[in-house]
Amino acid sequence: MRAVSDDGLPSYADLLARTDGVPPGSAWGLWGPDDQLGTLNHLTPQRTVQAAHAVRTGDRFNLDLPEPAFAPALTPTRKPLRHHMFGVSPFHRDEWLDGFYTQVGSQIDGLRHFGHPDWGFYNGADPDRLVTGDPLLGISAFAEHGIVGRGVLVDVGRYLAARGEAIDHTTNHAIGIDVVDAAAAEHGVTPRPGDIVMIRTGWVAHHLGLDRAERARAVNPLRCPGLRQSHDTVAWLWDHRVALVATDTFAVEAWPAVGDSPFVTEAERTGRLARDRHTGLMHRVLIPLLGMPLGELWRLDELAEACASDGRYECLLVAKPLNIVGGVGSPANATAIR
Template sequence: MTSNIWKNERLPSYVELKARTDAPAESAWGLFGTDDQIGTVNLLTEEVAAEAATLVRKGASFGLDYELNAFKPPVSPYRKTLVHCEVCRLDGQVHDDYVNDFFPQAGSHIDGLRHHKHSVHGFYNNVDEFLVGSGTPDLGVQQIGRRGMVGRGVLVDIGRYRLSVGRPLDLMTGDSITLDDVQGAVNSQGLKFRTGDILLLHTGWAEHFLGLNIKDQQDLIAKRTFCGLAQSEEMLAWLWDSHFSVVASDTVAVEVMPTVPTSPFDRNVRGMMHPDLIALLGLCLGEMWKLDDLARDCAADKIYECMLVSKPLTLVGGVGSPCNAVAIK
C-alpha cells in the first residue's frame, strides 16, 4: 500500500486499512499525501462540487445551523453560551458587535482533525502533538475553512425510519442506532451513495432538546445520555467504505453516549469511535446540525439529496467551527 492510492483514484477498503504495515493499521494516513491536513475533505473535488450544483431543482434553501446561543446551557459542561454583550455605536451612526464566551463548538459545528488524537498513534497523519497548539496552523480548522466544503448532501432519516418500524427513538436516553437501523433507513429511502457524499443523519434530537424546559434540559445534560450511532467495528467500516467526506448529525456526538457495553474501542476515552474516525481515518464530524426543516422537505418530496455548502471559520489553529452550512434543493 502506497501513499499515491488516492492519486490513482482508488481508495482501499477498511479491511485493507486493517492490514496496513506502512502506517498504523486501520488508518488512512498518507492516502491523501504525507503532508495532508484535511483528510476525507479531499474527496470534495471540483468535479464533486460541479455535480452537486446539478441537484438544485427548485431553489429551496435550508440553513443547517442553529443560532449561536441556542444551546443554553451548553450540552458540554466545558463550554459556555455565547453572550452578545452589546451593539457598539461608533461615531453615532456606525454599529459593531461585541461578543464574549464564544465557544465555536457549543452549537451546530464541525469538528476539525485536531479535535481528537488517538491514544496510541497520536494526531492524524502523524502530526507532532507539539505542533498542535493555540495559533499554530497544523491540522487547524482554517485548513478546511480556506477551501470550504461543497458537495452532495444525503439525508438519512433515522428518526422517521425507526418510527415507521415501530421502534421510535427515545430522545431522552442513550438510545443506540445500529448499523441495521442505518442501512434499513438507507434502503427504505432508495439511496445510493457516491464518493465524497456528505452524510446527514437526522434523528430529531436537537429540535426535541431545544423544545424542552430548562429543568429537563439540565437533567438530560447531567445524565449525559444522548442517542447516536452504536459503536462497532462494522459501523466504522461502513462509514469508511462508503467514502463519505463528512458525517454530520443533529445529535450531540454523532455516536451514542454513553457508549454501548460491547464497544470494541476500549483503548479510547469511554469507548468512543471519535479517535478512530478523526485521528486514524481523517473524517470530520458535524454535530448538533439543524436538520429538521430539511428532513420534513425530504419526506414530502421523497428527494433526499441536495447541494450542500459549509464554510468553517478560518481560525488559524482552530479545533472546530460553527458549521455555517446550507442545503439547497
C-alpha cells in the same frame, strides 16, 4: 463490505490489516505525508460539479441552530457565548463576543479535536505544534479547501418511528449502521463517494422542546442517541468514501459509548490512561486515524420535512468553517440547497 469506489484506495478491512509502519485501521499517508484534509479529499471538483445537479427548486435550508441555542450548556466545558454591542454614535452599531466556544452549537469537528491515545493525531502530526497560531491540522485547512458537495439526508428518526421503534431520546440509543442502510434504501438514495451524509434522529427537536428545568436534568448527566460504536459503522463510512458525516446529536455517535465498544484503547486497557467519558468513542478512530470531520448538532428537521414531502433526499450542501489558523472546530455555517 467492498468499497463502492474504484479510486484505488483500500477498503476498511485492508486498512485494519496495514503493516507498513502506520496504525492499523488508519488512512495515514494515503493522500501524502503532509495531508491535512483527510476524507475531505473525496470532495473533488468533479464531484462538486455533479453535486450541483441535485438543485431542482433553489429552496435553501439553514442547517445551523441559532447561537446560543443550548441553555444550560450540554457540557460544562462549552458555555453559551455573550454578545455585546456598542455604537460611537446613535447611527452606528458594532459588537464583540465573549466566551465564544466554537463547538457549542451546530459545528464541525476539525482534525485537531481528537488524537488516538495509542497512536496520536492524524497523519502522525507533531502534538507540540497543535497550538494557537500554528496551522497544522487547523480548521483553516477546511476553510481554504471549501466544503461543497452532494448532501444526502438519512432520516433514521422518521424511519424508526414509522415502524413503531421510535428512538428514546433520553438514552444513548445506539443506531446500527444496518438501520442507516435500510433507511437510506427506503428513501431511494445511495451514498456516493464524496457525499456529505446527514443522519437525522430528532434529538435536537426533542431537547429544545423541553423546558429549562427539564433541560438541566437532561444534561446531568447527558445521554444522547447516535451511531453505534462498531467496526461495521466505521467500515460503512470509509468504504462509501463519505467526506463528512453529520447528525442532529451531541456526538454523532451514541453518548456515552456503548459498553461493548471495540474502541477502548490499549492505553486504557493497560491502565496507562485512566478511563473517562471519551473511552470507547469512535471519535478516536474517525478523526485521528481516518481524518474524517464530524458535524454535530445540525439543524435537520426542516430539511427532513421537505425531503419527506417530495421524496428527494439529496441536495447541494455548502459549509464554510471559520478561517481560524490552528482552530480546533467551527460553527458549521451550513446550507442545503434543493
